[in-house]
Amino acid sequence: MKTTALITAAAAAMMAAAPAMADLFVPSLTYRSGPYAANGIPTADGYADYFTLLNERDGGIGGAKVAFEECETGYNTEKGVECYEAVKSKNPLAIHPWSTGITYQLIPKATADGIPVHSVGYGRTSAKNGEVFRWIFNYPANYWDGASVAISHILDQEGGDLNGKKVALVYHNSAFGKEPIRTLEELGKIHGYELSLLPVDHPGQEQKSQWLQIRRERPDYVIMWGWGVMNQVAIQEAVNIRFPMDHFIGIWWSGSENDVRPAGEGANGYKALTFNGLDKDYPIFDDLKKYVHDAGKGAGAGDQVGTVLYMRGLYSAMMTAEAIKKAQEIHGTPDVTPAMVRDGYENLDINAATYEANGLPGFGPDIKGSCQNHGGQGLGAVSQWDAAADKFVLITDYIESNQDVIQPLIAEDSEAYATESGITPGCE
Amino acid sequence: MFYREAGDFKTSYVDDNQTFPIKFDRWRYYAVLFVAFCVVPFFINDYWANAIFLPFLIYAIAAIGLNILVGYCGQVSLGTGGFMAVGAYATYKLMTSFPDVNLFFHIIIAGGITAIVGVLFGLPSLRIKGFYLAVATLAAQFFLVWLFNRVPWFYNYSASGQINAPERTLFGHAISGPASEPWAVYLFCLVFTVGSAILARNLTRGTQGRKWMAIRDMDIAAEIIGVNPLVSKLTAFAVSSFFVGIAGALFFAVYLGAVEVGEVYGINKSFLVLFMIIIGGLGSIFGSFAGAAFLVLLPVLLKNLLVGTLGWPTDLAAHLELMIVGLLIIVFLIAEPHGLAQLWRVTKEKLRLWPFPH
Numbered sequence: 055m056k057t058t059a060l061i062t063a064a065a066a067a068m069m070a071a072a073p074a075m076a077d078l079f080v081p082s083l084t085y086r087s088g089p090y091a092a093n094g095i096p097t098a099d100g101y102a103d104y105f106t107l108l109n110e111r112d113g114g115i116g117g118a119k120v121a122f123e124e125c126e127t128g129y130n131t132e133k134g135v136e137c138y139e140a141v142k143s144k145n146p147l148a149i150h151p152w153s154t155g156i157t158y159q160l161i162p163k164a165t166a167d168g169i170p171v172h173s174v175g176y177g178r179t180s181a182k183n184g185e186v187f188r189w190i191f192n193y194p195a196n197y198w199d200g201a202s203v204a205i206s207h208i209l210d211q212e213g214g215d216l217n218g219k220k221v222a223l224v225y226h227n228s229a230f231g232k233e234p235i236r237t238l239e240e241l242g243k244i245h246g247y248e249l250s251l252l253p254v255d256h257p258g259q260e261q262k263s264q265w266l267q268i269r270r271e272r273p274d275y276v277i278m279w280g281w282g283v284m285n286q287v288a289i290q291e292a293v294n295i296r297f298p299m300d301h302f303i304g305i306w307w308s309g310s311e312n313d314v315r316p317a318g319e320g321a322n323g324y325k326a327l328t329f330n331g332l333d334k335d336y337p338i339f340d341d342l343k344k345y346v347h348d349a350g351k352g353a354g355a356g357d358q359v360g361t362v363l364y365m366r367g368l369y370s371a372m373m374t375a376e377a378i379k380k381a382q383e384i385h386g387t388p389d390v391t392p393a394m395v396r397d398g399y400e401n402l403d404i405n406a407a408t409y410e411a412n413g414l415p416g417f418g419p420d421i422k423g424s425c426q427n428h429g430g431q432g433l434g435a436v437s438q439w440d441a442a443a444d445k446f447v448l449i450t451d452y453i454e455s456n457q458d459v460i461q462p463l464i465a466e467d468s469e470a471y472a473t474e475s476g477i478t479p480g481c482e
Numbered sequence: 483m484f485y486r487e488a489g490d491f492k493t494s495y496v497d498d499n500q501t502f503p504i505k506f507d508r509w510r511y512y513a514v515l516f517v518a519f520c521v522v523p524f525f526i527n528d529y530w531a532n533a534i535f536l537p538f539l540i541y542a543i544a545a546i547g548l549n550i551l552v553g554y555c556g557q558v559s560l561g562t563g564g565f566m567a568v569g570a571y572a573t574y575k576l577m578t579s580f581p582d583v584n585l586f587f588h589i590i591i592a593g594g595i596t597a598i599v600g601v602l603f604g605l606p607s608l609r610i611k612g613f614y615l616a617v618a619t620l621a622a623q624f625f626l627v628w629l630f631n632r633v634p635w636f637y638n639y640s641a642s643g644q645i646n647a648p649e650r651t652l653f654g655h656a657i658s659g660p661a662s663e664p665w666a667v668y669l670f671c672l673v674f675t676v677g678s679a680i681l682a683r684n685l686t687r688g689t690q691g692r693k694w695m696a697i698r699d700m701d702i703a704a705e706i707i708g709v710n711p712l713v714s715k716l717t718a719f720a721v722s723s724f725f726v727g728i729a730g731a732l733f734f735a736v737y738l739g740a741v742e743v744g745e746v747y748g749i750n751k752s753f754l755v756l757f758m759i760i761i762g763g764l765g766s767i768f769g770s771f772a773g774a775a776f777l778v779l780l781p782v783l784l785k786n787l788l789v790g791t792l793g794w795p796t797d798l799a800a801h802l803e804l805m806i807v808g809l810l811i812i813v814f815l816i817a818e819p820h821g822l823a824q825l826w827r828v829t830k831e832k833l834r835l836w837p838f839p840h
Binding site for chain 2: 163
């Protein structure tokens, strides 16, 4: 009986929960709580603030207001599924899962339901092959691009020769952390470096043994695929064993202020990849201040503005907004459907002019999508932590990843997926 | 007024020994089954299936399994997550190796495989008890998760280490994979849940269950009256792991579809299922359902209430949800240390006397 009573109450609560339908419904699966909250909050704030800005300044996208809604996942797959089901019925135009685990969960579901999923620099790498993953996008770059960019940067530093060098990969022992292994192995065959793998289990607070091993083996470079508290611990451990910080390169998810600040001065010189700009003086911040924060409409506490992950939230929202804009252009109507937004994503064309128009000049690499290419051109840059100035600074231009190595891997992995799930690749 | 034996005459031993000897209780049980099988499938949608019914039904199976081990046989186990993972990976390997065999049988076989693994990890229970056994099963939890993360054979050498359930059908309807209908997956899980409950109920009130309870209450006394502790403890581990394995298999194949062992079957899962049976009531099948319902439905209900109805920020609601659920657990355990099942028993007693309590 208790069960029935609870279910009835749940039903009543849910009936009341359905919000008014607006023109453009964009949900955000956030994690402002749980073990990864420190990283989830700035991303979610940036993402939300951008849409608030569009609503307040431009009256939405193409004249249609954006209905924005957050759903808390706590980086937990089961809650992610619940959130997906909750937002699904309201016709979401695009979903950002903000977690590689949840992305994997949503790939088959969203494909069946016809909802575009955009995993910005995370998720399943081979989703770049749009002929197999019709509804999944991973602009502007993926993990294999990241691995390749990191190796290219190391090559630059070493004068183009890595023969006999040792590279260690410290990674989160999950789908996310395992992604770059294949690429790093393939690149190792080409450049002749020796790769050693050091998995760190969730959540990553205990890494003594991994760093002891690094101390013993003395690799020339350490690459890190970490997230959340794992980053802070790893950087602290690296400082403790006096590992040269400029030989320590993190993926774009291991390069936020949260990760380096706890290690203080010692973290100076730590490098991380990025696919977006890091300065705090883009013109968009004036608008954000005027229309969003001063109007009291900012998401969260408003203390995250300008951090690396906040910028990434902005960037993600900008790409989605551009896709919606493109969809409106193609179909000639402001009221777009998820299927139209997919067309928008496939015809995404972001270049210097687009960045300029959005108040973010030179913010990121050019992106040109197509039905075959759901992942962009795979450009990444390297940033370096300046402890004295308390900020990350870009130290390279956008570097091209080695597509000769990555494309065959993507083709192989996506074909395996297509066979597994009975998909006939093609653009209809 | 309710739950009275008056006028309900039993004329055979079979009548006397039925699961629900009181007529009112029996009809209530039939009514619940009728609603579950014949009404809910017509109204269920994706949200209700994936956010509420599937997790509830699957956790109920896991809770029944763990309740047999902890509640009936008194062997504390913290390895539930690991055993669920065995069920999931066994199903995955079976699904991909023998695609022609129906998923229904794969899940049962996966339960059987988990039972064997459970017996292996149950062996230490012959020598160690209580907290020490809990630590030994904790080792099983960590070992199994490590194993599935470490050995690529288990995830068919996929690049990410994830396992994905391919589409499988039963009577022409998809029950795994993205194309599955909510009513089909709901009914599929419901059959397993009801089957497990009936099986567990009848096992626990028969010879085997009495042996388990004898071991739980005092193992030396049980041995003196002729209960073989080796057989009893190991059967408890086997039966318990069988149900837990089925739950893990359904969790992967039908509910989630894609699983990463460290996140889905981690130590948190073990504790969650253990909390379910402690809150629901140790040594009670109804308690397993009540506990699963409490811990699955309450967070969803609170979330919808706080975020959906009251419009509070999602992070505040998420934090409050933890506090409220935690507080309720403490309140329940203080008010009724024997769990929701005992609360239900007391209610029944009261209803019997109502409206004349004296």
